[in-house]
Amino acid sequence: MKKIMTIAAVIVAAGFVTNAAAQELTGTLKKVKETGSFTVGYRESSIPFSYLDDKQQPIGYAMDLCLRVVDAVKADLKMPGLKVNLQPVTSSNRIPLLQNGTIDMECGSTTNSVKRQEQVSFGPTYFVINVAAAVKKNSGINTLTELNGKTVSTTSGTTSVPLIKSYEKTKDIAVKEIYGKDHAESFLLLADDRSAAFIMDDILLAGQIANSKDPAAYKILPESLRQEPYSMMLRKDDAQFKALVDKTVGAIMKSGEIEKIYAKWFTGAIPPKGINMNFPMTPPIREAFKNPNDKGVQ
């Protein structure tokens, strides 16, 4: 019964999208209207999605898209003076902070999974990653199975952890996992030769490599443990706000404006050090832009 009610609510709310302000406000939009402020949760080192520049301001691909949503909220609620707060979050606290209302939207590198959808909701997929392994070129490792018996590092609290475990099972290999508390620490373990590989989302690996002292010393193995869609995280059961996000971001994708935003962050020099991610659009990403959706990975 509850499910039917939810579906009904979604359908009803979808009808209100065009002019939410004229209708009874619910959820996030109601909260924003009452408090006069909107809080965006950002990541401090998820390059190039959401990270701090040399002036300690959060910038990035996800931030660009989220700020467009903020503009849409301002227009929708007719509140041009809306106060926008920026709150740093980590992979461990992003879900609790969203649920308890500290932040209203999380803009970073969060995987949209079916399991997470039991807790939160997501906007349209804005990036698709492969979970892959970064190794040192001089290690001579070319496939994942060659990691058998070696140490691999990954970041605790990420979806890579269970993926590595199930990969070990299916391929009948055994690796020793060690955990960094953030991506920079996990990469440091690889750079110091304390792990043979760092297993993480390929774009985050590319970011760490581009930022390292000697980017040419590393490579990302072509094998993928899994594809995962990234999206902005929203509170669950908040159809009105979700519809606004879907409409705003969907329009950017359909109009092709996304090409420019993508190129700015993934194939051009980005602040603060002017590094280049060299990460042209992959087919699954192109597909996600053609048909905006919020399907989560299993």
Place this chain on the structure above:
Amino acid sequence: MNFGIFLEQIPDEGIAWWQNLASGLGWTLSTAFFAWILAFTLGSIIGVVRTTDRSWLVRIGDAYVELFRNIPLIVQFFVWYFVVPNLVPAVKAWVIAADPTDFQFLTAIVCLGLFTSARIAEQVRAGIQSLSQGQRNAGYAIGLTQTQTYRYVLLPMAYRIIIPPLTSEVMNLIKNTAVAYSIGLVELFFRTREMAEVTFRYFEVFAAATLIYVVIAFSANRVMAFIERRVAVPGYIGGGK
């Protein structure tokens, strides 16, 4: 709220969540145990050294205490785990060859042991200095050497006096092991966060972890109170009530 989650199996691992937390508890307790031995031994030596009549030893002891007391614990963990191996080539070579879990365990013991030893050294010094100067002089007067005076006159009383603050240190040490999650040691707090992030049952998971920490810290408190009663000198201060 549903505490049945602890009985559920972890996907792909073949054990239940409570077993995962129990293994974390094992790491927490063994880290605290070995760190305590290190901290108590080193802390006693340095505390004694700081009350001797050799001024250069006193200065070294003071410097040691200030060094470890004034740097945040999480920073010390980072230094031992990431900086020391890069500064000392021999350690680096050993780290690469050693089992990574062993190195995390050892790092946690050394880091917590040294951090806590500075605090114990301060208490041992305070305990010895709280005794009247007459006790030391009495020891020398009956012909004991400085070492014997410490062994038979000063330390037996000083340790009894500082049992209450030492109890706090034992409890602090147990709770401080949680910081070892930052170097990836799979102790109780690491397992707690892991479980919360996979199941999203933050309330249940952290409620359970809170309870476990309270129980072990309180048990340590009771053990110390028992020791305090057993060694109490009738008519003297203390007694662990």
